[in-house]
Amino acid sequence: MKTAMIKILFCGINGRMGKNTLETIAQSAAFSEKFKVYAGVDITPDQNAMIPVYSDIYKVPEKPDVIVDFSHHSALPSILGYAEQKRVPAVICTTGHSPEELELLKEAARKIPVFYSGNMSIGINLLTYLTRKVASILGEDFDIEIVEAHHNKKLDAPSGTALMLANAASKGVPYNAEYVYDRHSYRKQRSKEEIGIHSIRAGTIVGEHCVIFAGSNETLTLSHSASSRAAFATGALRASEYILGKPAGMYDMNDVLEMFDI
Numbered sequence: 001m002k003t004a005m006i007k008i009l010f011c012g013i014n015g016r017m018g019k020n021t022l023e024t025i026a027q028s029a030a031f032s033e034k035f036k037v038y039a040g041v042d043i044t045p046d047q048n049a050m051i052p053v054y055s056d057i058y059k060v061p062e063k064p065d066v067i068v069d070f071s072h073h074s075a076l077p078s079i080l081g082y083a084e085q086k087r088v089p090a091v092i093c094t095t096g097h098s099p100e101e102l103e104l105l106k107e108a109a110r111k112i113p114v115f116y117s118g119n120m121s122i123g124i125n126l127l128t129y130l131t132r133k134v135a136s137i138l139g140e141d142f143d144i145e146i147v148e149a150h151h152n153k154k155l156d157a158p159s160g161t162a163l164m165l166a167n168a169a170s171k172g173v174p175y176n177a178e179y180v181y182d183r184h185s186y187r188k189q190r191s192k193e194e195i196g197i198h199s200i201r202a203g204t205i206v207g208e209h210c211v212i213f214a215g216s217n218e219t220l221t222l223s224h225s226a227s228s229r230a231a232f233a234t235g236a237l238r239a240s241e242y243i244l245g246k247p248a249g250m251y252d253m254n255d256v257l258e259m260f261d262i
């Protein structure tokens with residue numbers, strides 16, 4: 001029996017991730033059968049937009065099944081307000097939220113299902129899981145350093161994903177980790193409790209993350225390379241499917257990973 005299509009309202013539709021998500025759906029027969037982005041919200045007009053785009057989310061006439069957001073952190077209050085009013089789940093993929101905005105997410109999650117992850121790629125979330133696991137096994141004796149590389153348009157450093165990996169490592173180690181960003185201003189030996197975090201910005205690199213566990217006689221490196229933004233679009237679509245019909249609450253990619261039985 002054919003199941004009904006999932007109707008997505010996409011915030012930030014005219015941006016890189018908006019365009020990539022539309023392409024990801026169009027290029028996959030399975031996704032095209034399952035997902036339909038029927039309307040978008042964006043503050044930047046695009047003459048070539050194939051679907052209706054609204055500058056104000058409250059002007060979208062038809063209720064979505066799910067909202068997917070890849071826009072700007074400042075759009076969060078209106079997205080959550082609309083999602084609560086319409087009683088629809090929201091998949092928030094935008095990064096760079098302030099602590100106050102993160103509080104709004106938690107408040108909304110008391111009333112509606114909210115999915116939030118700074119990195120929607122399945123591979124990165126598996127890397128996060130593995131980083132915590134390896135840190136809990138090797139953390140006492142091995143130094144941990146994280147290196148990330150992104151394209152030259154990226155505004156923030158370190159990446160939210162590098163911080164996510166550092167947080168995972170610090171949960172695994174038996175000490176209170178201290179994050180040290182780059183080392184240009186330091187003239188001292190590294191302490192055992194440090195987790196070093198280093199950023200590279202160059203060209204069109206989509207996203208590289210590497211976690212180094214260096215011991216006295218051996219080094220273990222976990223690494224992930226995103227070759228296309230489709231990795232994030234695919235994760236957001238999987239999250240949209242996952243969150244449908246779920247009770248109010250906060251969800252993230254760990255919930256999706258549980259489907260893989262790890």
Ligand SMILES: NC(=O)c1ccc[n+]([C@@H]2O[C@H](COP(=O)([O-])OP(=O)(O)OC[C@H]3O[C@@H](n4cnc5c(N)ncnc54)[C@H](O)[C@@H]3O)[C@@H](O)[C@H]2O)c1
Nearest residue numbers: 012014015016017042043044070071072075095118119120
């Ligand atoms: N979670 C993840 O895996 C993941 C992956 C990639 C990007 N991101 C994040 O998603 C966001 C978008 O990324 P991008 O590369 O597509 O950026 P982008 O700048 O190409 O696109 C953002 C779009 O949002 C629109 N926009 C800005 N403010 C808005 C508002 N108030 N309301 C509606 N639309 C608004 C812009 O006009 C633009 O078209 C960023 O925060 C980025 O860090 C997250």
